[in-house]
Amino acid sequence: MNRRSFLSWGTAGMATLGSAMAVSFGAVVRFMTPSVFYEPPQTFKIGKPLDFAYGAPTFLADEKIYVFRDRDKGFSVASAVCTHLGCTVKFFTNDDQFHCPCHGSIFAESGKVVHGPAPRPLNWFEVTLARDGQLLVDKDKIVPASYRLMV
Amino acid sequence: MNLIREIWQSIVRRDPLSTDKGKSELVFLNVWLHIHPAKVKKEHFKFNHTFYLGFITFFLFLVLVTTGIALMCYYRPYPSVAYQDMKDLQFVVFMGPFLRSMHRWAAHAMVICVFLHMCRVFYTGSYKKPRQFNWVVGVILLLLTLGLSFTGYLLPWDQLAFWAITVGTNIGGYAPFVGNYIRELLLGGHTVGQEALIRFYVLHVAVLPSLVILLTIVHFWRIRKDGGLSRPIWKLKPNKPEELVTIGATPQTAPLQAVAASSDKTYGLMEVVTGKPIFETVAPEEEEDAVFSYPFAFFREAIALMATVTVVMATSLFWHAPLEELANPAKTPNPAKAPWYFLGLQELVSHSALIGGVVAPSLMVLALLVIPYFDRNPSRRPSDRKWAIWLFTIFVVINLVLIVIGTFFRGPGWAFVPPWVHVVAGAE
Structure with a gap:
C-alpha cells in the first residue's frame, strides 16, 4: 500500500467511523427522547359555566389553573405554574395577587410580575365553550391576558 | 492439616507475613491490594496532612453501594408504589429504617467529604504537576457525587423529593438553547412524573455508580503513578527533596557508559522505552524511613474504614432519615427547597434564574477544572501561595454562606x- 492509497483509504475509513458514531449518538439521544407522553391531556373540560362563582378565581389543583369569572367580561384561565421554577402559585384574596412559595415571586391579578425573580408573567390559556356546554381549556394555546370568553 | 495449609497456600500464594518477602508478596500477589506500593514512607500517612478524606469518601461510597443494593430489594420505582415501599422500609422491613438511614447519612457525608477532600487537595497544593489531570478527574467525581445525590433525592417520592426535583430540574431548564431539551430527556416528560422516576432510578443505581467506579479506578491509579499519597513535601527535612530520584533520569555522579550490545541480548520494555517519564517521581524504597505497607498502611486504612462505618451506623441508630407525606403535585410546600447542597444555587436563582442557575455554576465548575493549568506557581509551600489560598478561601466561603442562607435563613415565600x-405559614 502506497502513501496515497493509505491516506485516501484512511480518510474514507475515518469518515465512515465518524459518521457511524455520529449516527449512533443521534440514535441514543432519539431513544431517550420520549415518543409518547403519559401525561394528562393539554385540552380538557372543566365543567359548566354555572359551576364557577364570580369574584375570586377558582383553583383547580389537578389541572394547575385558576379560573376567573367576571360579571361584565366573562371567563379567563390563568396558569398556576410559576414562570420562575415551576412551583404552584397561590392566589390571596387579601391583596388580589398570586404568591409563589418557592422564591417569593408575586404576580398581579392580570398575571404581570409585581415582584421577585419570575422572568415572565403567568400564562393565560384559551378557554372556549364545548358543544355539551362545558368550558374547554387548551393549555397548548397561550392567549393574551386580555382574552375573555363571554358566556 | 496439610490439606488445609495447601488450600490456604493455593489462595494466598505468599510467604509468611513474618518475612519481608511475605509482606511484599501480600501486596503484589493480591489483585485488590496491589494498587498500594509494597513499601510506603510514613509521611504519606500523616493524618494532619490529608485527614484521610479521600479514604473516608471512598469508604462512604462502599457503604452506599452496600446499603443501596439492600434497599433495591424492597424498592419499586413507580409513583403509586414507591412511597408505599418507603413506608414498608420505615415500618415493616427488618432493619429497614436503619439501612435507609445509613444510606441517607452516608450520602450527605459523602457530599461533605468530597468537598472537604477537594479543599485539602487545594490547600496542600496537591494538584500541581504531575497531578493536574487527577484534579480534573476529581472535579468530575465531585459532579458525579452531586448527580448521584440529586437522582437519589427523588426516589422516596415524598413532598420533599418531588418539589426539590421540580425546582432542581427547572433550574436546568434555564440553560440556553438545550436547557429545556435536556430537562425533557432527564424527566422523560414535561413535569416530574412516573417517567422521571424510572429515569432517575436508572441513573441512580446503574449509570452514575458505574461512572463513579470507573473514574475512581483512574483516580487511584493516577495517585500511585504520580508519586503516591500527598505528603507535606515542604515540611520534610531540607535534604529530603534532593534525595528523590526520578526514574529514568541520568544519575549526576556516574554518567552512563555506552555498552556494546551483544547480539543475543533481549530487552525488557523498560529498556526499550527511552527518555525520562513525565510522571512517577518516587523515593527509592530502600530508604531507611520507608516501611512495608503491611501492616503500617493497611492498619491505618482499616482504622479509617471502621471509623467511617461506625460513625454512619451510630448516627443511623439515633437519627432516622426523614420521610415526608406523599408527593402532591398540586400542593407546593412553603418554602420549597432543593437539596441542601443546591440551596446556595437556589439562593442565587432567587435573584436571577439565568445568572444564578446557569452562568454562575458553569463558571464555578470551569474555574475548578482549569485551576491546575492556570496556577503556574510550582511551589506547594502555603507561604508561597498566598494569592491562590485567598482566592480559593473566598470561593469556599461564598459557597458556604449561600448554602447557610438558603438552608437556615429562608422561610415561607423565600x-x-x-x-x-x-x-406560622401565612394563609395556609
Missing part, C-alpha cells in the same frame, strides 16, 4: 427569616 424566629 422571605429572609432567621432560624430562631418561628413562622
Whole structure:
C-alpha cells in the first residue's frame, strides 16, 4: 500500500467511523427522547359555566389553573405554574395577587410580575365553550391576558 | 492439616507475613491490594496532612453501594408504589429504617467529604504537576457525587423529593438553547412524573455508580503513578527533596557508559522505552524511613474504614432519615427547597434564574477544572501561595454562606427569616 492509497483509504475509513458514531449518538439521544407522553391531556373540560362563582378565581389543583369569572367580561384561565421554577402559585384574596412559595415571586391579578425573580408573567390559556356546554381549556394555546370568553 | 495449609497456600500464594518477602508478596500477589506500593514512607500517612478524606469518601461510597443494593430489594420505582415501599422500609422491613438511614447519612457525608477532600487537595497544593489531570478527574467525581445525590433525592417520592426535583430540574431548564431539551430527556416528560422516576432510578443505581467506579479506578491509579499519597513535601527535612530520584533520569555522579550490545541480548520494555517519564517521581524504597505497607498502611486504612462505618451506623441508630407525606403535585410546600447542597444555587436563582442557575455554576465548575493549568506557581509551600489560598478561601466561603442562607435563613415565600424566629405559614 502506497502513501496515497493509505491516506485516501484512511480518510474514507475515518469518515465512515465518524459518521457511524455520529449516527449512533443521534440514535441514543432519539431513544431517550420520549415518543409518547403519559401525561394528562393539554385540552380538557372543566365543567359548566354555572359551576364557577364570580369574584375570586377558582383553583383547580389537578389541572394547575385558576379560573376567573367576571360579571361584565366573562371567563379567563390563568396558569398556576410559576414562570420562575415551576412551583404552584397561590392566589390571596387579601391583596388580589398570586404568591409563589418557592422564591417569593408575586404576580398581579392580570398575571404581570409585581415582584421577585419570575422572568415572565403567568400564562393565560384559551378557554372556549364545548358543544355539551362545558368550558374547554387548551393549555397548548397561550392567549393574551386580555382574552375573555363571554358566556 | 496439610490439606488445609495447601488450600490456604493455593489462595494466598505468599510467604509468611513474618518475612519481608511475605509482606511484599501480600501486596503484589493480591489483585485488590496491589494498587498500594509494597513499601510506603510514613509521611504519606500523616493524618494532619490529608485527614484521610479521600479514604473516608471512598469508604462512604462502599457503604452506599452496600446499603443501596439492600434497599433495591424492597424498592419499586413507580409513583403509586414507591412511597408505599418507603413506608414498608420505615415500618415493616427488618432493619429497614436503619439501612435507609445509613444510606441517607452516608450520602450527605459523602457530599461533605468530597468537598472537604477537594479543599485539602487545594490547600496542600496537591494538584500541581504531575497531578493536574487527577484534579480534573476529581472535579468530575465531585459532579458525579452531586448527580448521584440529586437522582437519589427523588426516589422516596415524598413532598420533599418531588418539589426539590421540580425546582432542581427547572433550574436546568434555564440553560440556553438545550436547557429545556435536556430537562425533557432527564424527566422523560414535561413535569416530574412516573417517567422521571424510572429515569432517575436508572441513573441512580446503574449509570452514575458505574461512572463513579470507573473514574475512581483512574483516580487511584493516577495517585500511585504520580508519586503516591500527598505528603507535606515542604515540611520534610531540607535534604529530603534532593534525595528523590526520578526514574529514568541520568544519575549526576556516574554518567552512563555506552555498552556494546551483544547480539543475543533481549530487552525488557523498560529498556526499550527511552527518555525520562513525565510522571512517577518516587523515593527509592530502600530508604531507611520507608516501611512495608503491611501492616503500617493497611492498619491505618482499616482504622479509617471502621471509623467511617461506625460513625454512619451510630448516627443511623439515633437519627432516622426523614420521610415526608406523599408527593402532591398540586400542593407546593412553603418554602420549597432543593437539596441542601443546591440551596446556595437556589439562593442565587432567587435573584436571577439565568445568572444564578446557569452562568454562575458553569463558571464555578470551569474555574475548578482549569485551576491546575492556570496556577503556574510550582511551589506547594502555603507561604508561597498566598494569592491562590485567598482566592480559593473566598470561593469556599461564598459557597458556604449561600448554602447557610438558603438552608437556615429562608422561610415561607423565600422571605429572609432567621432560624430562631418561628413562622406560622401565612394563609395556609
